[in-house]
Amino acid sequence: MIGAGLIGGSLLRAVGKAGRAVWGTSASEETAAQARVDGFDVGTDTDAALRRAAEADALVVLAVPLPALPAVLRRVDAVAPTCRLTDAVSVKVAVADAVARLAPRARYVGGHPMAGTAESGWSAGAAGLFTDAAWVVATDDGADAEVWADVAELAWACGARVVPAASDEHDLAVARVSHLPHLLAAVLAAVGAAGEDELPLALAASSFADGTRVAGTRPELVLAMCEGNRDALLAAVDDALGRLGAMRGALASTGGLAATVHAGHEGRLRWAAARDPQLLRVHRGTAPDELRAIGRRGDAVAGWSG
Amino acid sequence: MIGAGLIGGSLLRAVGKAGRAVWGTSASEETAAQARVDGFDVGTDTDAALRRAAEADALVVLAVPLPALPAVLRRVDAVAPTCRLTDAVSVKVAVADAVARLAPRARYVGGHPMAGTAESGWSAGAAGLFTDAAWVVATDDGADAEVWADVAELAWACGARVVPAASDEHDLAVARVSHLPHLLAAVLAAVGAAGEDELPLALAASSFADGTRVAGTRPELVLAMCEGNRDALLAAVDDALGRLGAMRGALASTGGLAATVHAGHEGRLRWAAARDPQLLRVHRGTAPDELRAIGRRGDAVAGWSG
Structure with missing residues (x-):
């Protein structure tokens, strides 16, 4: 986990709670110290964390703000160039472009857990932040199916549902x-x-x-x-x-003002009706276009079938 | 109380709870019946309720939507032409204009209790709806000081604070x-x-x-x-x-987007800082311009002094 703020810190807690091995790194010594006090394996040496990920063939999750991404991607390319890679940034095309430019050998599949609060920082995090949340997994043509499955399983381990979507439609x-x-x-x-x-x-x-x-x-x-x-x-x-x-x-x-007010009222009712998506199971390796159709219908993926 | 929906129904409950005599009327027999089941003196005969108010020199409160107002004002002018009159409508200039046109002899001082929910109707009402709410009392030059005091005391009886403001600035x-x-x-x-x-x-x-x-x-x-x-x-x-x-x-x-986002953030912080107004006491008969200055400072009136 690269980054231990609200999202990275919540992911560390959720993944740890799910019983999976997880370690992290923060640019802030204070944040890393807080996380260690809470029992998490978090340091400030990004290279060391990435090297360990490369050795374990672990999924690397970038949970840093977009402006901090280029510097981190340069370290990925230097230390763990072919790692399994995802992120938790709230835009997907810009991240995919940055990865293609700065860490082109990484096996990257973008992600966006749709959760957050107005708070930020390690102390604002919680293992339950992603429970029942939508987690977009970028489902572009040619996406690495194995890493796509890794990211989906990460989302499920955190209690989220997977919404497949192309980066640009996201x-x-x-x-x-x-x-x-x-x-x-x-x-x-x-x-x-x-x-x-x-x-x-x-x-x-x-x-x-x-x-x-x-x-x-x-x-x-x-x-x-x-x-x-x-x-x-x-x-x-x-x-x-x-x-x-x-x-x-x-x-x-x-x-x-009737046209405006009625259109808004109908939009709000449609939003309310969309609160209860259908949760599907899919075969591992389902084709990207089939997965994207699920997201466009407003449904989500909750696990593997068969 | 003319009207027994969310606002009128809540006013009936709050005023009754404060120990004051109150009766009401609704255009809907169903609403009136619900209110009677709950122990309130509510009928459907507007003329009778207004006649009773004229005899008792009671304050008449119009708690009906703006489009229903002209018909009610014609009954006021016919049955209780010089009554003490206020309202709970969310705009003030349009109501003052309608009163001047349709019930010009009424001793009218506008009001606007700033409370509400997305719900409506008698069953959505509650005695506590106005607790700690702002209640604008129209404070235009030449306002009837006695009726202004009546409306302020109604607001205080309902647990609200009085915000004095001219109709147009409201x-x-x-x-x-x-x-x-x-x-x-x-x-x-x-x-x-x-x-x-x-x-x-x-x-x-x-x-x-x-x-x-x-x-x-x-x-x-x-x-x-x-x-x-x-x-x-x-x-x-x-x-x-x-x-x-x-x-x-x-x-x-x-x-x-920095200019937009920072201006919005500052506005939200100013709003948060305005959540705790200073509550003042004023002499009965304080001049309208002095009262309006209190509202413009973001403060409110909580009772009489001296």
């Missing part, structure tokens, strides 16, 4: 349902705080509290996430701008 | 922190559900769940609230559109 989806919510929350918080007096914020109730909650996330985390998904995010922002502009036009002309 | 404030959140939630829910497959909604996690929560509100309630505040809402929507457009430009040109 990025378009999270732009809409994860990155755009952060940007709209930021805009809403800024509008609420923009007045010259305190009256608006004093009158803000639950609709404002919920709508701006993720604006409380540490800005550098939001920036790393959103800026790494620029093209997909532009499409999502343009969709939102188009709908907001059409609504503005209707409000100014007829005063009617 | 409407501008709630456009930003209450109506705009509903519209952005609707836009976000529509963008999330817009794709041709189920993958985006399957990957939607807590940022999307929180950001779209109020899109689950009954559309007719959102429409009544937002469409009744058209001018103030246009200003808030234009502010949001301007910020979103600037962000889009920055994302497309430099790829940088």
Whole structure:
């Protein structure tokens, strides 16, 4: 496990709890010391951890923010060039590009466990963070089937369900349902705080509290996430701008907001209906296009069949 | 109490619990019957309830949606033309205009208890709905000081704090922190559900769940609230559109989102800091401009002094 923050620290705990051998490394001596106090095998020597992974043919998991990735990938290429490799970064195309450039011999299959809180750091982690969460496993044509299975088994060991998706369709989806919510929350918080007096914020109730909650996330985390998904995010922002502009036009002309409000209500109902995905079992080595079809239907993979 | 839905029903319970005489009326026989089963004096004869209020010189509270208001105001003018009158509608200028047109002799001071849930109807009501909530009491120049005091005492009896504000500044404030959140939630829910497959909604996690929560509100309630505040809402929507457009430009040109994300983070921190208003006591008959200054500072009135 490279990185022992919220995600890496939670993975160390979850994998350890599942009874599998796991060791990690952190760029911060303080974080590594905290993890050791809690009984985990975490140091600060990335090369040593990678060398050990190469010797054991272990799956290397990159749980560092996108901006920290290039430096880590250079060490992978130097120390464990052909290792089994995955990651927990919230964008997939940018990571795949970086791996292809900086650690091209690695047997890489991307991953994205869809879990998190507004907190960060080792102490915010928990073994149960991934329970019943969606864990996207990148399912591009030509993906290494053995490493794909490794990543799926890691997700299942952590209590998550596997959602197979191509890297680019993952990025378009999270732009809409994860990155755009952060940007709209930021805009809403800024509008609420923009007045010259305190009256608006004093009158803000639950609709404002919920709508701006993720604006409380540490800005550098939001920036790393959103800026790494620029093209997909532009499409999502343009969709939102188009709908907001059409609504503005209707409000100014007829005063009617029915189209906007009804479309939003239907979207929320569709979201609620999607909370209970069908959990399937698949044969090891199922073809990527068959796996991707499962994700597009909104279903997920929970284990091997047969 | 004219109306026994979420707000009217909660007011009946809270006022009754405070030991004050209260009776009500509902347009729905079913609602009135439910309220009577729960021990409340609620009928369906609005004229009778208003006549009784006129005889007792009681404060009449209009707790009906904005579109239902004109018909009720005509009954007020016919049966209790000079009654003490307030309301619980979420916009203030439109109600004041309707009162001036349809019940011009009423001694009207507007009110807006800032509480609610996504639920509605008598059964969703609760005596504690207004506990520690902000309750805006319209504080326009020339307001009837005696009725202003009646409305303030009603709010305090329900456990709320009084936020004095002019009708128009109230409407501008709630456009930003209450109506705009509903519209952005609707836009976000529509963008999330817009794709041709189920993958985006399957990957939607807590940022999307929180950001779209109020899109689950009954559309007719959102429409009544937002469409009744058209001018103030246009200003808030234009502010949001301007910020979103600037962000889009920055994302497309430099790829940088720092300005947006930092402004949002600061806004959310300012909101958090405003959660603990100073609670003041004022003399009965304090001048409107002095009262409004309290609201603009983000503070509130909790009782009479001296």
